[in-house]
Amino acid sequence: MLRHLVNVLRFMLQAVRKNIKPLILIASFLTFIWLIADTVHRPEFVRHASKHSFRHGNRSDGQDERWNQRSVQQFLDLLEIDFNATSGTEIMRVEEACRSETTLLFTAFAGSSLSEHLWQYFSLIAIQNSLMSATSRQRIEFVITGTALTELSQLFVRVPYEVIDLDTIRCYYIPAACILNSNTHIDIATEKNQLYILNNQAIRFEEILSVPWQQQKQFFNFRPETLNTVHDLLKELRHRAKLYGDEDDVNGLQVVGIHVREDVQLPFEYYYRAITFQRKMHDSGMLLFVVVCENPKGAVCDMLNTQNERIEVIAEHDEPDVDFVLMMLCNHTIVSNERDIFPPLLRGIGNNVVFGKENADSQYGIELANYLENWYIIV
Numbered sequence: 001m002l003r004h005l006v007n008v009l010r011f012m013l014q015a016v017r018k019n020i021k022p023l024i025l026i027a028s029f030l031t032f033i034w035l036i037a038d039t040v041h042r043p044e045f046v047r048h049a050s051k052h053s054f055r056h057g058n059r060s061d062g063q064d065e066r067w068n069q070r071s072v073q074q075f076l077d078l079l080e081i082d083f084n085a086t087s088g089t090e091i092m093r094v095e096e097a098c099r100s101e102t103t104l105l106f107t108a109f110a111g112s113s114l115s116e117h118l119w120q121y122f123s124l125i126a127i128q129n130s131l132m133s134a135t136s137r138q139r140i141e142f143v144i145t146g147t148a149l150t151e152l153s154q155l156f157v158r159v160p161y162e163v164i165d166l167d168t169i170r171c172y173y174i175p176a177a178c179i180l181n182s183n184t185h186i187d188i189a190t191e192k193n194q195l196y197i198l199n200n201q202a203i204r205f206e207e208i209l210s211v212p213w214q215q216q217k218q219f220f221n222f223r224p225e226t227l228n229t230v231h232d233l234l235k236e237l238r239h240r241a242k243l244y245g246d247e248d249d250v251n252g253l254q255v256v257g258i259h260v261r262e263d264v265q266l267p268f269e270y271y272y273r274a275i276t277f278q279r280k281m282h283d284s285g286m287l288l289f290v291v292v293c294e295n296p297k298g299a300v301c302d303m304l305n306t307q308n309e310r311i312e313v314i315a316e317h318d319e320p321d322v323d324f325v326l327m328m329l330c331n332h333t334i335v336s337n338e339r340d341i342f343p344p345l346l347r348g349i350g351n352n353v354v355f356g357k358e359n360a361d362s363q364y365g366i367e368l369a370n371y372l373e374n375w376y377i378i379v
Contacts, residue, residue: 078109103141144162154320178196241288258336345368
């Protein structure tokens with residue numbers, strides 16, 4: 001009996017030696033499958049700032065299992081809603097007291113800078129414009145986070161979007177929220193309330209390019225004091241321009257706005273070529289260049305100040321809305337920073353120049369220049 005058992009073991013050992021590689025491959029494959037199955041069923045596998053986090057569709061038991069209290073808290077934190085004001089299970093339900101009319105609610109996760117909140121604001125307005133004719137029976141609402149309102153209030157005296165709160169979000173089933181990235185198609189829900197959230201860093205270029213921004217004045221209201229300050233400044237600049245030409249030249253004066261910030265390291269050659277380009281585009285009249293400088297004694301601003309008598313270098317204003325409105329009311333723009341994109345978009349006319357080498361400050365300007373008329377790329 002013992003000899004028979006030894007022979008069986010010897011046979012098994014020989015079989016393993018002969019087939020060791022196939023057995024290793026099979027074992028590795030089974031281990032790989034087990035790891036995938038184990039990972040996707042963990043609650044922490046759900047990522048809350050990605051289009052893969054929340055999906056359309058009916059609720060399911062498996063979906064609810066992944067939405068534990070920690071998941072709900074992370075989601076609400078991104079919308080700046082106090083999780084402690086409710087319970088995790090309560091927010092998972094849709095309140096019966098909500099209005100019966102089907103409502104589509106659009107909002108955006110809280111951003112980290114004024115530029116990001118401006119892109120979110122422009123994207124939400126663009127989405128609103130694109131949906132005006134696409135929906136008939138559904139009610140559409142737009143809300144923003146408290147941080148977004150605070151940031152945008154640096155520029156605009158009134159933002160027509162309410163701040164999202166717990167009472168608002170109770171009416172929407174969180175696991176079915178649709179996270180919108182830059183190119184995510186918007187599927188219109190017809191039979192239920194639906195929550196749509198613009199993801200961090202998402203910019204809806206396709207919709208933004210389709211909006212006549214100069215006609216969207218209801219979204220961009222400025223303080224009367226700001227407008228008066230800018231008009232007085234432009235009046236003073238026109239008065240200075242009389243020193244450079246006759247009365248006819250001053251009457252046809254065009255102003256080119258440039259905003260140079262310390263954290264933007266564009267070469268002086270870009271500004272020089274952009275100024276030369278603007279002069280060639282407007283060779284029939286007088287051009288005056290207004291350079292708003294965070295540091296008027298900085299290298300670029302100092303060099304621009306000595307180039308030509310028709311370049312006026314001024315310091316940044318204490319209030320950011322003044323510089324924003326000044327850039328918007330100029331006739332043309334030389335873009336040096338991501339935030340410089342928005343004033344000429346609202347102006348809707350004029351020649352706008354962007355830096356042609358892609359970096360953090362120029363990539364969006366380059367993309368706009370590829371599609372919009374009178375936007376030009378210069379290296």
